[in-house]
Amino acid sequence: MSSSYTFPVLAEQPAAEPGVVHTVASGDLRLSANVTCWPVQQRFEADVERAVTALGHRVRRAHPYDADQGHGFIASQRQGIEVFKTIPPDAPLIVVEAVWQYSHHVLAGLRTHRGPILVVANWSGEFPGLVGLLGLTASLTKAGVAHSILWSENFTDDWAVAGLRTWLETGMLTHDQSHVRDLPALPDTTEVALGRALAAQLQREKAIIGVFDEGCMGMYNAIIDDELLNPLGIYKERLSQSALVAEMNRVPQQEAQAVRDWLDAAGMTFHTGTDEATELTDAQLLSQFRMYVAALRIADDFGLDAVGIQYQQGLKDVVPASDLAEGLLNNAERPPVRSRDGARELYAGAPLPHFNEVDEGVAVDSLVTNRIWTAMGFDPATTLHDIRWGEEYDGRFVWVMEISGSVPASHHGGYDKSWSMRQPPMYFPLGGGTLSGVSKPGEIVWSRVFIADGILHVDLGRGTAVELPEEETRRRLDATTPQWPIMHAVLHGVDRDQLMARHKANHLNVAYAPDADAADRALAAKAAMFASLGVRVHLCGDVRI
Numbered sequence: 392m393s394s395s396y397t398f399p400v401l402a403e404q405p406a407a408e409p410g411v412v413h414t415v416a417s418g419d420l421r422l423s424a425n426v427t428c429w430p431v432q433q434r435f436e437a438d439v440e441r442a443v444t445a446l447g448h449r450v451r452r453a454h455p456y457d458a459d460q461g462h463g464f465i466a467s468q469r470q471g472i473e474v475f476k477t478i479p480p481d482a483p484l485i486v487v488e489a490v491w492q493y494s495h496h497v498l499a500g501l502r503t504h505r506g507p508i509l510v511v512a513n514w515s516g517e518f519p520g521l522v523g524l525l526g527l528t529a530s531l532t533k534a535g536v537a538h539s540i541l542w543s544e545n546f547t548d549d550w551a552v553a554g555l556r557t558w559l560e561t562g563m564l565t566h567d568q569s570h571v572r573d574l575p576a577l578p579d580t581t582e583v584a585l586g587r588a589l590a591a592q593l594q595r596e597k598a599i600i601g602v603f604d605e606g607c608m609g610m611y612n613a614i615i616d617d618e619l620l621n622p623l624g625i626y627k628e629r630l631s632q633s634a635l636v637a638e639m640n641r642v643p644q645q646e647a648q649a650v651r652d653w654l655d656a657a658g659m660t661f662h663t664g665t666d667e668a669t670e671l672t673d674a675q676l677l678s679q680f681r682m683y684v685a686a687l688r689i690a691d692d693f694g695l696d697a698v699g700i701q702y703q704q705g706l707k708d709v710v711p712a713s714d715l716a717e718g719l720l721n722n723a724e725r726p727p728v729r730s731r732d733g734a735r736e737l738y739a740g741a742p743l744p745h746f747n748e749v750d751e752g753v754a755v756d757s758l759v760t761n762r763i764w765t766a767m768g769f770d771p772a773t774t775l776h777d778i779r780w781g782e783e784y785d786g787r788f789v790w791v792m793e794i795s796g797s798v799p800a801s802h803h804g805g806y807d808k809s810w811s812m813r814q815p816p817m818y819f820p821l822g823g824g825t826l827s828g829v830s831k832p833g834e835i836v837w838s839r840v841f842i843a844d845g846i847l848h849v850d851l852g853r854g855t856a857v858e859l860p861e862e863e864t865r866r867r868l869d870a871t872t873p874q875w876p877i878m879h880a881v882l883h884g885v886d887r888d889q890l891m892a893r894h895k896a897n898h899l900n901v902a903y904a905p906d907a908d909a910a911d912r913a914l915a916a917k918a919a920m921f922a923s924l925g926v927r928v929h930l931c932g933d934v935r936i
């Protein structure tokens with residue numbers, strides 16, 4: 392037997408100290424975002440520390456502020472793995488989030504952490520901390536990692552302090568989820584029959600989702616393995632964003648300009664300037680229109696039924712934002728794009744559903760929604776939104792649903808009620824415009840496809856997009872990211888904390904129906920279609936089936 396092998400020497404793992412709670416903060420990959428958001432994170436961490444200390448425990452931050460970088464976030468998976476080597480595996484651990492964060496930075500460490508895990512976020516619209524929390528908890532749910540969650544403005548309110556105390560004392564915190572119920576036996580209605588027929592068609596005839604670079608911004612929760620996807624009849628075409636850029640470069644300038652002219656004629660407003668670093672320029676817009684044309688051509692080449700562009704890593708350093716192209720793709724009424732030989736209009740008169748940030752839960756949902764809404768004769772335009780924040784208005788809790796760049800123009804009531812603003816430089820160094828506006832009042836079906844216990848689930852609910860006075864809309868935009876499209880959403884029979892406790896994604900899908908009865912019928916068809924596809928359906932809040 393040889394004695395020359397090199398055996399690994401494993402460092403001793405640190406032991407947990409009684410009364411000590413460790414904290415970590417996961418951040419963005421973009422230095423500009425981490426530096427900009429750091430002061431808010433610091434404030435929130437101080438709030439959490441004060442609350443934990445008042446309850447008789449000590450806080451030990453597991454990683455320091457980095458003076459060279461100008462922030463104290465974990466900014467990569469490698470860094471996260473190294474940080475977790477210093478954390479006692481059995482110690483109580485709080486992930487503190489006031490910002491949008493990349494879940495994979497901390498997922499490796501959290502997967503093997505044995506002590507109780509709590510994820511907390513600040514109830515604030517300023518930066519997407521709540522969105523970050525929801526992405527991480529969805530990722531932990533998919534990974535099967537036990538965890539608790541909690542949110543508060545500054546951890547001085549009784550509800551949050553009581554929750555924190557429970558978690559510190561027991562290592563567990565549960566929330567009311569009595570608004571969720573499993574799908575009952577479905578009635579014998581035309582909508583149920585339609586849903587089942589569309590499911591049978593999808594499984595027999597199959598559909599393809601085109602994925603331009605999988606796995607956006609650490610969103611492990613947004614990746615659905617083929618083994619879970621294929622039984623629905625849905626298959627992935629794996630595409631590269633570099634092919635998209637190559638195709639963009641083949642789009643002649645006049646064709647991109649024709650898209651701009653069409654939108655100008657349709658009444659859309661472009662807030663342009665000349666400073667590439669901070670303003671939206673005509674050149675950025677032309678690049679975005681090239682992307683719109685290129686995405687349709689590639690989708691046509693591969694026979695895609697839906698498409699997703701990752702953008703936020705890689706492409707963000709190559710071309711302006713993908714959002715404007717994405718919003719256009721999701722609308723039935725779009726600038727026409729023809730095949731390269733000019734013979735055919737591509738996807739004429741219909742949206743090509745786009746799942747932003749290659750969120751594959753959104754891909755499945757958009758495809759299903761598109762089929763049902765089209766079959767029922769409704770506007771099939773659908774989009775995701777970030778669950779960004781919310782506050783009471785006039786005695787009702789009104790959510791700020793705010794996607795990071797674009798919604799289909801029909802959600803605003805048309806292109807003449809839509810505008811485009813430069814994407815914030817801290818996330819989008821090369822700029823590009825949004826497709827923004829205020830979502831029109833109306834009846835919506837909301838939903839989310841997610842993975843738990845190794846299978847696909849979907850939550851379905853009803854809501855109303857409400858109109859708020861202009862100054863309240865302005866206040867909400869200014870309190871969040873004013874460049875992005877906003878929906879004022881009231882969810883039926885689901886309160887603020889119930890949605891936060893239950894929702895397994897940073898995103899939520901919405902689609903409009905002509906009226907409340909139509910929305911109920913569309914939801915019933917959707918429930919039937921998902922159930923027929925083998926997805927576990929849950930009804931949330933007040934839903935009439």
Ligand SMILES: C[C@H](O)[C@@H](O)[C@@H](O)C(=O)CO
Nearest residue numbers: 491519522777795818897
């Ligand atoms: C630009 C930001 O990173 C956003 O993309 C982020 O807040 C999200 O939209 C997460 O869903």
